[in-house]
Amino acid sequence: MSADVLSAYPASQLAIREVGLRDGLQMTARWPSTPKKLEWVDREAAAGVRYFEVGSFLPADKVPRFADVREVIAGVSRHPGAHGIALALNQRGATDALATGVQEITLVISASEAHNAANVRRTQEQSLAEIANVVRLRDEAGSATIINAGIAMAFGCSLSGAVPEDAVLRMIDRCLEAGVDMVGVADTVGYAGPRQVASLCRRIADRLGPLPYVLHLHDTRGTGIANAAAALDAGCRILDASLAGLGGCPFAPGATGNVVIEDLVFLAETMGFSTGIDLGKLVALRDIPAGEMPGEALFGALAKAGPPRAMSWQAARP
Amino acid sequence: MSADVLSAYPASQLAIREVGLRDGLQMTARWPSTPKKLEWVDREAAAGVRYFEVGSFLPADKVPRFADVREVIAGVSRHPGAHGIALALNQRGATDALATGVQEITLVISASEAHNAANVRRTQEQSLAEIANVVRLRDEAGSATIINAGIAMAFGCSLSGAVPEDAVLRMIDRCLEAGVDMVGVADTVGYAGPRQVASLCRRIADRLGPLPYVLHLHDTRGTGIANAAAALDAGCRILDASLAGLGGCPFAPGATGNVVIEDLVFLAETMGFSTGIDLGKLVALRDIPAGEMPGEALFGALAKAGPPRAMSWQAARP
Numbered sequence: 001m002s003a004d005v006l007s008a009y010p011a012s013q014l015a016i017r018e019v020g021l022r023d024g025l026q027m028t029a030r031w032p033s034t035p036k037k038l039e040w041v042d043r044e045a046a047a048g049v050r051y052f053e054v055g056s057f058l059p060a061d062k063v064p065r066f067a068d069v070r071e072v073i074a075g076v077s078r079h080p081g082a083h084g085i086a087l088a089l090n091q092r093g094a095t096d097a098l099a100t101g102v103q104e105i106t107l108v109i110s111a112s113e114a115h116n117a118a119n120v121r122r123t124q125e126q127s128l129a130e131i132a133n134v135v136r137l138r139d140e141a142g143s144a145t146i147i148n149a150g151i152a153m154a155f156g157c158s159l160s161g162a163v164p165e166d167a168v169l170r171m172i173d174r175c176l177e178a179g180v181d182m183v184g185v186a187d188t189v190g191y192a193g194p195r196q197v198a199s200l201c202r203r204i205a206d207r208l209g210p211l212p213y214v215l216h217l218h219d220t221r222g223t224g225i226a227n228a229a230a231a232l233d234a235g236c237r238i239l240d241a242s243l244a245g246l247g248g249c250p251f252a253p254g255a256t257g258n259v260v261i262e263d264l265v266f267l268a269e270t271m272g273f274s275t276g277i278d279l280g281k282l283v284a285l286r287d288i289p290a291g292e293m294p295g296e297a298l299f300g301a302l303a304k305a306g307p308p309r310a311m312s313w314q315a316a317r318p
Numbered sequence: 319m320s321a322d323v324l325s326a327y328p329a330s331q332l333a334i335r336e337v338g339l340r341d342g343l344q345m346t347a348r349w350p351s352t353p354k355k356l357e358w359v360d361r362e363a364a365a366g367v368r369y370f371e372v373g374s375f376l377p378a379d380k381v382p383r384f385a386d387v388r389e390v391i392a393g394v395s396r397h398p399g400a401h402g403i404a405l406a407l408n409q410r411g412a413t414d415a416l417a418t419g420v421q422e423i424t425l426v427i428s429a430s431e432a433h434n435a436a437n438v439r440r441t442q443e444q445s446l447a448e449i450a451n452v453v454r455l456r457d458e459a460g461s462a463t464i465i466n467a468g469i470a471m472a473f474g475c476s477l478s479g480a481v482p483e484d485a486v487l488r489m490i491d492r493c494l495e496a497g498v499d500m501v502g503v504a505d506t507v508g509y510a511g512p513r514q515v516a517s518l519c520r521r522i523a524d525r526l527g528p529l530p531y532v533l534h535l536h537d538t539r540g541t542g543i544a545n546a547a548a549a550l551d552a553g554c555r556i557l558d559a560s561l562a563g564l565g566g567c568p569f570a571p572g573a574t575g576n577v578v579i580e581d582l583v584f585l586a587e588t589m590g591f592s593t594g595i596d597l598g599k600l601v602a603l604r605d606i607p608a609g610e611m612p613g614e615a616l617f618g619a620l621a622k623a624g625p626p627r628a629m630s631w632q633a634a635r636p
Binding site: 260 | 474479508509510511513537538541542543544547548551567570574578580581585587588589590618619620622623624625626627
């Protein structure tokens, strides 16, 4: 059974996915309590966000920040139309994730052989075999969970340097051959510029046709929002971001992290997309990381200035 | 005598202008000492920056932060090929500025009648007459100083809302009729998105042909770098920015300011422009605002992460 990606990500709607509860908490000194994670989901759902990456399936004793992943998945599913996403790093994690009925499982593979080895201690071929096994598990379980292959280092690798577009496209093909329902590409270390993003997005769209793909950008070097704009212009319709830009970069301590979701929503609105997301409610939500994760840097410009006074400021042009 | 804009801004070269010494210091609690301003110019010139907006000609007793504007202009002119820019708000300031031989004087007029009144207590017609008088003064003096009309609120106004593109284009025409050598357009309050920027840039380029124009962006709501990318794609070749994004927004206390010059240089390099600017030296220069302006927020992502380890990371694609 192949999961229905187009139902989960309708072509008519821009999908901005909140990854703060997973990628945003990956490396922080503290993380919100389970009730505060659930409040985060509830309030962000009320603000209009529909997609939540909520945690990783990892041994709870080793990674306590994601020990409550099942509760957060359940918290997302309380909201009609909301879509939960969990990471799994191996078959065992995927089995556990499938048991929850989460809407989507992301498996990570790197476009760079060196980073794949460093990140998951496997060759790319081994990771592809693991992905195929997870798809088989899903099919055997009769599950409708979407299996998504997230391709890390798709715009350059801090270990091996440049990553050719052709290598990313080949990896996309391999993941689809392994049976995944959809793929994503990640600028894991924030190397990309907007022309590079536009170019890869156009080639991916040529390859995939109507099947949407995820773009996971980081703002490590200040290009995150510019890259998102380039992707939107190139037809990308699923973008990851996190509240206050939580997330950081494993290779650059102190660096900025994921694209700031508040700034991304503002950007999209200026570009004519109706995100359906309430910027005021989104900005107010920063009280949760501020309160639960003292000392953690909260990024973002929109939150400091607020939206323009008249949100119809674009209407009169030319 | 009309000043030679094309010599000052060769068509083959992207001009990234450092406005931190003027716009960046406009509202700060403290500002660098004159020796530190001169060190800023010296070190940034050594890093490859050629254009410096250095201050405003205002009564020194009322605006002490710019009392040393003549010394900073002289400091810029010590560097072969460097280009100094000063603001003048009236004929008296312009007369003083012309006496220094500064390469360029910027006069400000607003695309919004309401903001023009609030900012300089004149109607737009009165400001246009003042601009024409300054051009006459320049011509009578036989000066080669470029007169540049900076059009504020060109992408929306915090007082009057939307600003139609046609109104900006009419204001450009009026400024050129008043005799200015070049114009600039400013997103004074950070309302613009990249599609709006691209659209206006294309229309300005259609109007001006080979005559370049300045784009002065603010990052008030996180779109600064995305807007710069859109402008570069639309052929804009003169962009303002400031070290560490110094500058703020007069209508939003605590908001982010000018586009961060370090991030803009990185963006431009990812897009294939050879800026000739050394990112490491630029980042190191942040010690001046950090030391001279304690408590002032320093913005920017590139400075936290550093450039990618291999600056040739883009070379291998596709």
